[in-house]
Amino acid sequence: MLPAQIYDALLDIVGSAYLRIEPSQLVPYSYDATPLFQHLPDAVVFPGSTDEVARILRLCAQTNTKIVPRGNGSGLSGGAVPIEGGIVLEMNRLHALDEIDTANLTATFGPGLVTSQLSKAVEAQGLFYPPDPGSVVISSLGGNVAECAGGMRGLKYGVTKDYVLGLEAVLPNGEVIRTGGKNTKDVAGYDLTKLLIGSEGTLAVITEITVKLLPKPAAKQTAMALFDTLSQAAAAVAAIIAGRILPATLEFLDQPTLKAVEAYTHAGLPTDVAALLLIEQDGAAVVVQEEMERIAAICRQQGAREVRLARDAQEGEALMSARRATLPALSRLRPTTILEDATVPRAQLATMVERINAIAAHHGVMISTFGHAGDGNLHPTALTDARNPEEIEAVEQAFDDIFRTALQLGGTITGEHGVGLAKAAYMEVRFGKAAIEVMKGIKRAFDPQGILNPGKMFAAQTPRRVVVNHDP
Amino acid sequence: MLPAQIYDALLDIVGSAYLRIEPSQLVPYSYDATPLFQHLPDAVVFPGSTDEVARILRLCAQTNTKIVPRGNGSGLSGGAVPIEGGIVLEMNRLHALDEIDTANLTATFGPGLVTSQLSKAVEAQGLFYPPDPGSVVISSLGGNVAECAGGMRGLKYGVTKDYVLGLEAVLPNGEVIRTGGKNTKDVAGYDLTKLLIGSEGTLAVITEITVKLLPKPAAKQTAMALFDTLSQAAAAVAAIIAGRILPATLEFLDQPTLKAVEAYTHAGLPTDVAALLLIEQDGAAVVVQEEMERIAAICRQQGAREVRLARDAQEGEALMSARRATLPALSRLRPTTILEDATVPRAQLATMVERINAIAAHHGVMISTFGHAGDGNLHPTALTDARNPEEIEAVEQAFDDIFRTALQLGGTITGEHGVGLAKAAYMEVRFGKAAIEVMKGIKRAFDPQGILNPGKMFAAQTPRRVVVNHDP
Numbered sequence: 001m002l003p004a005q006i007y008d009a010l011l012d013i014v015g016s017a018y019l020r021i022e023p024s025q026l027v028p029y030s031y032d033a034t035p036l037f038q039h040l041p042d043a044v045v046f047p048g049s050t051d052e053v054a055r056i057l058r059l060c061a062q063t064n065t066k067i068v069p070r071g072n073g074s075g076l077s078g079g080a081v082p083i084e085g086g087i088v089l090e091m092n093r094l095h096a097l098d099e100i101d102t103a104n105l106t107a108t109f110g111p112g113l114v115t116s117q118l119s120k121a122v123e124a125q126g127l128f129y130p131p132d133p134g135s136v137v138i139s140s141l142g143g144n145v146a147e148c149a150g151g152m153r154g155l156k157y158g159v160t161k162d163y164v165l166g167l168e169a170v171l172p173n174g175e176v177i178r179t180g181g182k183n184t185k186d187v188a189g190y191d192l193t194k195l196l197i198g199s200e201g202t203l204a205v206i207t208e209i210t211v212k213l214l215p216k217p218a219a220k221q222t223a224m225a226l227f228d229t230l231s232q233a234a235a236a237v238a239a240i241i242a243g244r245i246l247p248a249t250l251e252f253l254d255q256p257t258l259k260a261v262e263a264y265t266h267a268g269l270p271t272d273v274a275a276l277l278l279i280e281q282d283g284a285a286v287v288v289q290e291e292m293e294r295i296a297a298i299c300r301q302q303g304a305r306e307v308r309l310a311r312d313a314q315e316g317e318a319l320m321s322a323r324r325a326t327l328p329a330l331s332r333l334r335p336t337t338i339l340e341d342a343t344v345p346r347a348q349l350a351t352m353v354e355r356i357n358a359i360a361a362h363h364g365v366m367i368s369t370f371g372h373a374g375d376g377n378l379h380p381t382a383l384t385d386a387r388n389p390e391e392i393e394a395v396e397q398a399f400d401d402i403f404r405t406a407l408q409l410g411g412t413i414t415g416e417h418g419v420g421l422a423k424a425a426y427m428e429v430r431f432g433k434a435a436i437e438v439m440k441g442i443k444r445a446f447d448p449q450g451i452l453n454p455g456k457m458f459a460a461q462t463p464r465r466v467v468v469n470h471d472p
Numbered sequence: 473m474l475p476a477q478i479y480d481a482l483l484d485i486v487g488s489a490y491l492r493i494e495p496s497q498l499v500p501y502s503y504d505a506t507p508l509f510q511h512l513p514d515a516v517v518f519p520g521s522t523d524e525v526a527r528i529l530r531l532c533a534q535t536n537t538k539i540v541p542r543g544n545g546s547g548l549s550g551g552a553v554p555i556e557g558g559i560v561l562e563m564n565r566l567h568a569l570d571e572i573d574t575a576n577l578t579a580t581f582g583p584g585l586v587t588s589q590l591s592k593a594v595e596a597q598g599l600f601y602p603p604d605p606g607s608v609v610i611s612s613l614g615g616n617v618a619e620c621a622g623g624m625r626g627l628k629y630g631v632t633k634d635y636v637l638g639l640e641a642v643l644p645n646g647e648v649i650r651t652g653g654k655n656t657k658d659v660a661g662y663d664l665t666k667l668l669i670g671s672e673g674t675l676a677v678i679t680e681i682t683v684k685l686l687p688k689p690a691a692k693q694t695a696m697a698l699f700d701t702l703s704q705a706a707a708a709v710a711a712i713i714a715g716r717i718l719p720a721t722l723e724f725l726d727q728p729t730l731k732a733v734e735a736y737t738h739a740g741l742p743t744d745v746a747a748l749l750l751i752e753q754d755g756a757a758v759v760v761q762e763e764m765e766r767i768a769a770i771c772r773q774q775g776a777r778e779v780r781l782a783r784d785a786q787e788g789e790a791l792m793s794a795r796r797a798t799l800p801a802l803s804r805l806r807p808t809t810i811l812e813d814a815t816v817p818r819a820q821l822a823t824m825v826e827r828i829n830a831i832a833a834h835h836g837v838m839i840s841t842f843g844h845a846g847d848g849n850l851h852p853t854a855l856t857d858a859r860n861p862e863e864i865e866a867v868e869q870a871f872d873d874i875f876r877t878a879l880q881l882g883g884t885i886t887g888e889h890g891v892g893l894a895k896a897a898y899m900e901v902r903f904g905k906a907a908i909e910v911m912k913g914i915k916r917a918f919d920p921q922g923i924l925n926p927g928k929m930f931a932a933q934t935p936r937r938v939v940v941n942h943d944p
Binding site for chain 1: 573574575576577578598599619620622626627630631633634643645647648649650651653654655656657658659660661662663664666667669670671675686687688710713714716717718755756758759762815816817818819844846847848849882883884885886887888889890891895898899902903904906907908910911912913914915916917918929
């Protein structure tokens, strides 16, 4: 329950149209795209300006009220779930695309702008914003920055962190800061820009973003390669890299994923192969053609049963749609889909997929794996049923094994989804006590009262996912 | 003076061969490449392992002793000057190139490795490490990471921060932490890797570095364009970017710099032009040729008096040597050379150079300007005499005006040299009180006692450079 005094103050800041406290209106803000994590907030507020954000945070600091920033709720680590209640700060009114600066190759916009809207707007000017998380058509760029979203172009182009040049952000005490700017080079002070990216809304609330843009590549080509064994596919990935080619996209689907996609799309994909690689290169037309031919030859040398080079953009898009269909296709098979993102150095790809399969078999759970082969960022996806506690327990144990295996192989617990609630318990395993203490010190430097997105990043106790019922 | 107890403990850790306390031996460690900042340390210690670094830092924490990490002393902001005395921790024994991982496209090495040695080693394997600070043949990579070194390839390839994937570092309390790793994607926890890059040795001591590598570009071509006016040169830069070309290198020399270089090199450069652009593109041979021809045409359209395309690598190297000769050429003209790096968004290039010239004239000081036109990172360089206090005062005032002008134009106080002692007084002007308080909180999270590289980044009081005499 929100105290009347705070309700009145919020009303004064945003007006009644932008404040919700009815339980039925709060439910959509009690979860994000991560299964099994849920908690009702006490209120949802929709600020319309940086100044309103600052006033809301000042109010929260004065009244010691917890507050959770939220974009469009497409996150996959529970980062936007108000697990301790409090106020949800929904940022999607701040969605203006303020500027595309073609001289400095930057764009500046509000955190509520949807990722694909930015991409389209800059492409219309012959420019290119590479990060493309799977949720690109719904995710907000503020969420992308908070989680450091990745996507299918990580190998060649990097992730959100590699493009954000400057931020406006509001500290938990209500002070507005500006970090970075439009400068390509800027080494003044500690890099608060990069620190805020991926900080999951635990340090400050992002109110404006400036990113760098690239010239749009002139051409693009897509290919699909089919392999009878996993190790052939992994050898092809290694041989492409050894050939000193960095494809824009180098995606992997295992057989169970492929079967699900074919059952869903009826695109005519063969389902009797062990692995499919989807490869895309962009750049100058002559280079793209030459490199795609070399890639096709490499795949054949490594034993590909078939290599299909798309003849045009439309056929390329059709091939890529198989990859984009993975999650909806898998989601149809069982009531609950848990998409994870254990990540390993690229050279450990085959080992990791084999270990995932062995772990799934050991625990008797269904796990399909697809993901970004080029950057070792895998998405082992459990198909399960949240209503079956025993099965969920087995899934949890399987993921526990998977995360620890990724770490043993020099990998990490999350490549692009974030820590949030889902991985908080693994932070100390990943980093050790000394580094965690430093991170907690950083949290205190920004948020001494601990009011901003509490319960995230640093675990209270258990790695288990829980459905929290909250009686408002 | 180093207390006997600390001396004995250091002796026990590193042995007598790696400890210096004689004043004559300390003098080379009392300054770096930044004019006018100097202070004798009480001791210099040369650790031979991470464990020795950890033991030394633990000793310093226990005895509340100040300690200043140092690479090869090529820094340009006074970052390695032990301005409050204490121990200099010279890291250059840790210079092993541990691994070039051609499967994961990474290299791992000690902080003492010299930048150009890494570049050569990876190029021998067909790979590429793009950051190339001007001091590349002497600078240590630990120093590059501490200062986030840039160089001539920033526009297309970014800076040191864009390549470091993981670090081993020792906290001021002696605890060893590992950040990042070989993963292309890794969003676990606050990004301590990026936070340590550019933290100027104030947060932790870097003991191992892992960087990502790129495939080595197949071809490279160089061109020189000469302009009668500054605005023509700036318009050419803008038109190249507007043409959606990102050259690997896009350097600018003004007339005074050009005259100094010609007097030094006798390379036959014309000295009656207002500005020279040096342009280099790399990539696939066909693309490089096509883009360089477009660049040449753009320069002519913008009124270039002459555009010279190098016919081969040797001629390209000869053109680039004019740029590399700028600092030695300018240094010959007066006893003291103060190289600054005020930076503006690329589109403000011409305005900034004009303002610098007006400021220099106003204060009656000699300032030549050259730098990285493509990324707005200018090096206004004062030619002066440290023995003349009045002239130095005028130079200080001119730089004060220059830094404030850069900030007014949306720029920053340092593009690639760091804050150190030289810019500490401008930090609050750049960021405001609230952001500075957060940065100081971050400093406390790592270094609660304030023993690591004290006096840097955050100013005590004055922006003036001072020669500090220290009687040991």
